[in-house]
Amino acid sequence: MRANRYREYGEPNVLQVEDIEQPEPDRGEVVVAIEAAGVNPLDTKLRSGAYEWATPPMTPGADFAGVVTSVGPGVTDFAEDDRVFGTGLGIGRQGSCAEYVCASLEHVAQLPDNVSFEEGAALALVGVTSWEGMVEKAGLKAGDRCLVHGGSGGVGHVAVQVAKAAGASVTATASPQYHDQVEKLGADTVLDYSRDDLADAIASAGSPDVIMDHRINENIDLNTQVAAQGAQIVAISGTDIELSYSNSGMARGKMQTLHHFAMPQMSTFAPALERVATLAGNGQVSPVIERTYGLDEVAQAHEDVVEESFLGKLVVTP
Ligand SMILES: NC(=O)c1ccc[n+]([C@@H]2O[C@H](COP(=O)([O-])OP(=O)(O)OC[C@H]3O[C@@H](n4cnc5c(N)ncnc54)[C@H](OP(=O)(O)O)[C@@H]3O)[C@@H](O)[C@H]2O)c1
Incomplete structure (x- = not known):
């Protein structure tokens, strides 16, 4: 699969698209085909090494939305083809600027049918x-x-x-x-x-x-x-x-x-994601998406999210 990754901490130009192995779900995990990945200032702080929380090689991207393609043993709340969204990746585990991502159940929730993948990814974190x-x-x-x-x-x-x-x-x-x-x-x-x-x-x-x-x-x-x-x-x-x-x-x-x-220090994101999903599904919360980027434009998105003034969110669509 294609993933945009950094092999060392540094400026946005350390981000490069690579072909890497598609992840397989372990116990309590789901694999998601990414439709959209949210971009946050946190991603740039992790990439620069400011916190040293995200040891390279690392795919950035805390936020994701997409479709479940496989579930690991012990997963009963999610099944293949479920529309999901989530957050908290790109730190201990590989992030969402890729074609597929593996997430544990603490990171993921169902995405209401009336909320787009771009909105889900923009909203999660x-x-x-x-x-x-x-x-x-x-x-x-x-x-x-x-x-x-x-x-x-x-x-x-x-x-x-x-x-x-x-x-x-x-x-x-x-x-x-x-x-x-x-x-x-x-x-x-x-x-x-x-x-x-x-x-x-x-x-x-x-x-x-x-x-x-x-x-x-x-x-x-x-x-x-x-x-x-x-x-x-x-x-x-x-x-x-x-x-x-x-x-x-x-x-x-x-x-x-x-x-x-x-x-990022929360022990689980799932309960809060479920509340946010309810608010989004009810139409009470709706993120503004300022711009979308391709998978090969993640470096530009990292520059823009900290350098530019805009209302709302930037999203990568692999
Ligand atoms: N601790 C956490 O859990 C957590 C979670 C999420 C984010 N964060 C952090 O919170 C910060 C904001 O995140 P974000 O995603 O909202 O960033 P963002 O999208 O870049 O938003 C920053 C906002 O701050 C405004 N701003 C600039 N100068 C200001 C001032 N003097 N007073 C009030 N507002 C001002 C900007 O408006 P203009 O463009 O008009 O100047 C912009 O709307 C980042 O440092 C991020 O890493 C922390």
Whole structure:
């Protein structure tokens, strides 16, 4: 089969298409013919060796959607020809930028018939992150106000929809060119993230009970300032050892909770994937696909996902 792989950590040009052996399922595994693979900033961090979590030779791609071609012993919930999607590959096991992939049951869920393969692949990682971070960890519920930083991003544009589906009212930040689209996705208020009076504008929209933050180092004090009493903050990126409150007294006074969330470290993705599948099947969450790439264009997709500004997701269709 064809797979796009890296044999050493490095820049996008380490990615090359190779012919490699098609995987066979072991106990508790399924093999999926890939129709679409999602592209995430995480894939580029793994490829560069920033985390040293994905030992080469490695096929990148956490997210996948496709059709089951074979199942291993002990698999009863999936059968040949099932439409499935999933996430969490490209770290311990080979990723989805290939014609076939082997996934264990923790990585996979059924894909509703009315959700396309491209949508499934675009949704998996960001949907799981949004659901698990905001609803499971931070307890987002109907009537809450949620603040989503970067509401046009891969995570952000799905987090807005997940928060809305949970019954929350949503304030999002985004560049002005995306405000109309982020509003159409369900945000009640959309604010330019670069405005000088951002804290006042967020507070006027209503103090958030839950905050989804992908730039926590920059926003930690802003979050503290605008958060409601007892707010839950989900930090998914930008966390480094310098992270500190300049006014920890205010954070304590508001009894804020900061959740450091790392989706790749979840022990299983399947329950969250099933919730995301239900939301997608109901039409409550629908990812925006900005562009698709061929299997020989994965290096370009890796460049674009970190260099370009766009609303939504990039997808590879092998
Ligand atoms: N911990 C986890 O489990 C987890 C899971 C998923 C993702 N992540 C991480 O979270 C980050 C975001 O992922 P993604 O897939 O959403 O990336 P993305 O698609 O590149 O989105 C990033 C978004 O941030 C916006 N942005 C840029 N500067 C900003 C600022 N100062 N304030 C607010 N927003 C700003 C961008 O808008 P413009 O283009 O308009 O500037 C863009 O919409 C990445 O670092 C990723 O690795 C972590």
